[in-house]
Amino acid sequence: MSDSTPQAPIVLREDTDGVAILSFNRPDRNNSWSVPMELEYYRLLRECADDPAVRVIVVTGAGRSFCPGMDTSALADQVADPTLTTEPHKRAPITTPRSIRKPIIAAINGACAGIGLIAAMNCDIRFLSSKAKVTCAFSQRGIMAEHGLAFTLPREIGTSRALDLLFSSRIVMGQEALDLGLVDRVYEPEELMPRTLEYARGLAANSSPVAMGVIKQQVYEALETTHEEARTMAIRWWYDTLRNHHDFKEGVTSYLEKRPPAFAPWDPATSTVPAPLPED
Numbered sequence: 573m574s575d576s577t578p579q580a581p582i583v584l585r586e587d588t589d590g591v592a593i594l595s596f597n598r599p600d601r602n603n604s605w606s607v608p609m610e611l612e613y614y615r616l617l618r619e620c621a622d623d624p625a626v627r628v629i630v631v632t633g634a635g636r637s638f639c640p641g642m643d644t645s646a647l648a649d650q651v652a653d654p655t656l657t658t659e660p661h662k663r664a665p666i667t668t669p670r671s672i673r674k675p676i677i678a679a680i681n682g683a684c685a686g687i688g689l690i691a692a693m694n695c696d697i698r699f700l701s702s703k704a705k706v707t708c709a710f711s712q713r714g715i716m717a718e719h720g721l722a723f724t725l726p727r728e729i730g731t732s733r734a735l736d737l738l739f740s741s742r743i744v745m746g747q748e749a750l751d752l753g754l755v756d757r758v759y760e761p762e763e764l765m766p767r768t769l770e771y772a773r774g775l776a777a778n779s780s781p782v783a784m785g786v787i788k789q790q791v792y793e794a795l796e797t798t799h800e801e802a803r804t805m806a807i808r809w810w811y812d813t814l815r816n817h818h819d820f821k822e823g824v825t826s827y828l829e830k831r832p833p834a835f836a837p838w839d840p841a842t843s844t845v846p847a848p849l850p851e852d
C-alpha cells in the first residue's frame with residue numbers, strides 16, 4: 573500500500589473563517605483508505621477539536637474522489653495472506669467524528685464507497701456532488717457491513733432501504749441519494765465547495781459554539797436513550813452549562829439589539845458531563 577510523499581500530507585488541513593477543511597489526499601490511489609491516512613485523519617480531527625479557532629469542520633477529498641473505500645491493493649494483500657490484519661479494533665473507533673463536539677460536514681465531491689461511505693456517515697451532515705457515485709460496495713467484495721455501518725445506515729435511511737443498499741451495493745447518485753436521506757443536499761460539482769463553505773461559515777459566525785457542541789452530544793446520546801432521558805439531559809445541560817454562559821446572554825441581547833451575535837470561543841474540555849439535577 574503506497575502513500576503520498578512526506579511533502580504531500582495524506583490529509584490536508586486548510587482553515588478559513590472558523591472552518592477547518594480536511595481533505596483526504598492520496599492522489600496516486602484515488603484517495604482510497606489506508607491506515608496511515610486514517611491515523612492522520614483522526615489526529616487532525618483531534619487537533620481541530622482542541623483548537624478554539626475552529627468552530628466547524630468540513631471533510632472532503634482532494635482531486636476528483638472523496639474516498640472509494642479501502643485501498644484495493646490492501647484488500648488484495650489480505651486475500652493473498654488472510655493472516656494479515658489491520659486490526660481495526662485496536663485503532664481509534666471510526667465513530668471518532670461523532671465524539672467531537674463541533675459540527676462536521678462531509679462534502680462528498682466524488683467516488684464514495686466502503687469505508688469512505690462509513691466515514692461520511694460518521695459526519696453530522698452530508699452534501700453531495702451531483703456527479704459523485706456512492707456505494708456500500710461491501711457485498712460485492714464479500715465483506716459484511718463494516719465498522720458500525722449496520723448501526724448508522726438504518727438509523728439514517730430506514731432498515732429496508734439500508735438492506736437494499738447493503739445487499740446490492742448498487743451505485744446511488746444525486747437526487748436518489750437525497751430522496752433516500754443518505755445526504756442532505758446535492759449541488760453541481762463546481763457549486764459543492766462554495767455552497768458547503770457558505771453553510772459552514774454561517775454556522776461559525778451565527779451559531780453559538782457551546783450550543784452546537786451540546787446539541788451534537790445530546791442528539792447522538794438520545795439515539796440510545798428514552799425520550800424522557802433526553803428531556804432530563806436537556807434540563808441538566810441548561811442548569812450546568814448554558815444558563816450562565818456568555819453565549820446565552822449574547823444570543824438574546826444581539827437579537828434584541830438587531831445586530832449579529834459575537835459568540836465566544838468555547839473549549840469543549842471545560843464542560844463534558846452535566847451535573848445531576850438538584851434535589852427538590
Ligand SMILES: C/C=C/C(=O)SCCNC(=O)CCNC(=O)[C@H](O)C(C)(C)COP(=O)(O)OP(=O)(O)OC[C@H]1O[C@@H](n2cnc3c(N)ncnc32)[C@H](O)[C@@H]1OP(=O)(O)O
Nearest residue numbers: 601602604640641642643644683684685686687705709718
Ligand atoms: C474496511 C473497509 C473495507 C472497504 O472499504 S471494502 C470496499 C472497497 N472499495 C470498493 O470496492 C470500491 C471500488 N471502486 C468502485 O467500485 C468505483 O471506483 C466507484 C463506484 C466507487 C466509483 O466509480 P467511478 O467514479 O466511476 O471511478 P472509477 O473509474 O471506478 O475509479 C477511478 C480510479 O480509482 C481507482 N479506485 C477506485 N476504487 C479504488 C479503491 N478502493 N482503491 C484503490 N483504487 C481505487 C480505480 O481503479 C480507478 O483508477 P484508474 O483511473 O487508474 O483506472
